[in-house]
Amino acid sequence: MSKSSSSIPLDSFDLAILNILQRDNSTPQRVIGETVNLSAPAVQRRIRRMEEAGVIQANVAVIDxxxxxxxxxxxxxxxxxxxxxxxxxxxxxxxxxxxxxxxxxxxxxxxxxxxxxxxxxxxxxxxxxxxxxxxxxxxxxxxxxxxxxxxxxxxxxxxxx
Amino acid sequence: MSKSSSSIPLDSFDLAILNILQRDNSTPQRVIGETVNLSAPAVQRRIRRMEEAGVIQANVAVIDxxxxxxxxxxxxxxxxxxxxxxxxxxxxxxxxxxxxxxxxxxxxxxxxxxxxxxxxxxxxxxxxxxxxxxxxxxxxxxxxxxxxxxxxxxxxxxxxx
DNA sequence: CACTTACACGAAAAATTCTTGCATTTTGCA
DNA sequence: TGCAAAATGCAAGAATTTTTCGTGTAAGTG
Missing domain, CATH: 3.30.70.920 (Lrp/AsnC effector binding domain/regulation of amino acid metabolism (RAM) domain)
Structure with missing residues (x-):
């Protein structure tokens, strides 16, 4: 699943994506793409890269x-x-x-x-x-x-x- | 999106689903279903119900x-x-x-x-x-x-x- | 400057997942 | 027991995710 490995460089696209995901990770990649001005596959590749690098540590549901x-x-x-x-x-x-x-x-x-x-x-x-x-x-x-x-x-x- | 409304009864299926989702909400409903012994649509309906009731308050990515x-x-x-x-x-x-x-x-x-x-x-x-x-x-x-x-x-x- | 390599992109197709409609089964209760 | 409400599974349809592939750009090299 997730990796812990070395830290990777993040550009403003990555940060914009993270900012969306850390509030709602059920947002479709297509919508994220429209918001940050990238195609859905580009968004997807960046997300996977950040997951493998451990920038994204987990994807979870928050329970009351x-x-x-x-x-x-x-x-x-x-x-x-x-x-x-x-x-x-x-x-x-x-x-x-x-x-x-x-x-x-x-x-x-x-x-x-x-x-x-x-x-x-x-x-x-x-x-x-x-x-x-x-x-x-x-x-x-x-x-x-x-x-x-x-x-x-x-x-x-x-x-x- | 999410509602705050009244508290709802949760059975052991719901709790099992929550237990999976609060650790990894990217788990496919099909896999959840296999784990808890329900069909994917049944899982889906329960998730949506819990989201509407506010039991699930958010779905988020955890960032390092x-x-x-x-x-x-x-x-x-x-x-x-x-x-x-x-x-x-x-x-x-x-x-x-x-x-x-x-x-x-x-x-x-x-x-x-x-x-x-x-x-x-x-x-x-x-x-x-x-x-x-x-x-x-x-x-x-x-x-x-x-x-x-x-x-x-x-x-x-x-x-x- | 030409060439090559590495890298990321977008478009489109493929695969998977999510969602809905519907008939059936189960559950709760009188 | 019998009925009504609720939940289920299956199958079809919609949407999303993921892969493939060709292109463009930037960095490095001869």
């Missing part, structure tokens, strides 16, 4: 969590005790492997990890904290922020144009 | 920020001074309107907002803080976490099955 029984989104800042490479890597793997952990970032600052967690109930979150934080003796402490409003959600990257 | 010149991801916790409805709404609108603000959540806890910001340089972030936080006299303080590793990124919602 509330409508599938997962109405609670929570942010967690995690601070660890020891920051050895091994322990950090272990933590990364563990966090990444948990389905409820929708996003995980290793960060600088007053915390070491920031997690975005999606759960059906606060009870589920409490159980998760027991397993993930209290059950990990490299976790010094964690701070919880419960989302009351998902004001803006997405993965749109700001692009010139 | 680093390859389009936006290599820096930053988390910001924002604490406001006054939490009146008007000021909160104003803040929501302002944050949401900024392209560099990829995600914005209004939260409970030690902060009021959590932002995910994508920028090309630290200079750009600094300029943004000046505009968004120092330039807003309802912002009491903000805390910055710079991502060193995007361990897990996505919008995948944990689904039964």
């Amino acid at each position: 969590p509330a409508q599938v029984g997962q109405p609670i989104t929570i942010f967690v800042e995690v601070e660890v005790i020891s920051e050895t490479a091994e322990l950090i890597d272990a933590a990364k793997r563990e966090f990444a492997s948990v389905p409820e952990v929708q996003q995980c970032y290793y960060v600088t600052g007053e915390a070491d990890f920031v997690l975005v967690i999606v759960v059906p109930t606060m009870g589920a979150y409490e159980a998760l904290t027991r397993r993930l934080f209290f059950g990990n003796n490299n976790v010094k402490r964690f701070r919880t922020f419960v989302a009351m409003d998902r004001v803006k959600v997405g993965l749109v990257v700001p692009l010139p144009g | 920020p680093a390859q389009v010149g936006q290599p820096i991801t930053i988390f910001v916790e924002v604490e406001v001074i006054s939490e009146t409805a008007e000021l909160i709404d104003a803040a929501k609108r302002e944050f949401a309107s900024v392209p560099e603000v990829q995600q914005c959540y209004y939260v409970t806890g030690e902060a009021d907002f959590v932002l995910v910001i994508v920028v090309p340089t630290m200079g750009a972030y600094e300029a943004l803080t000046r505009r968004l936080f120092f330039g807003n006299n309802n912002v009491k303080r903000f805390r910055t976490f710079v991502a060193m590793d995007r361990v897990k990124v996505g919008l995948v919602v944990p689904l039964p099955g």
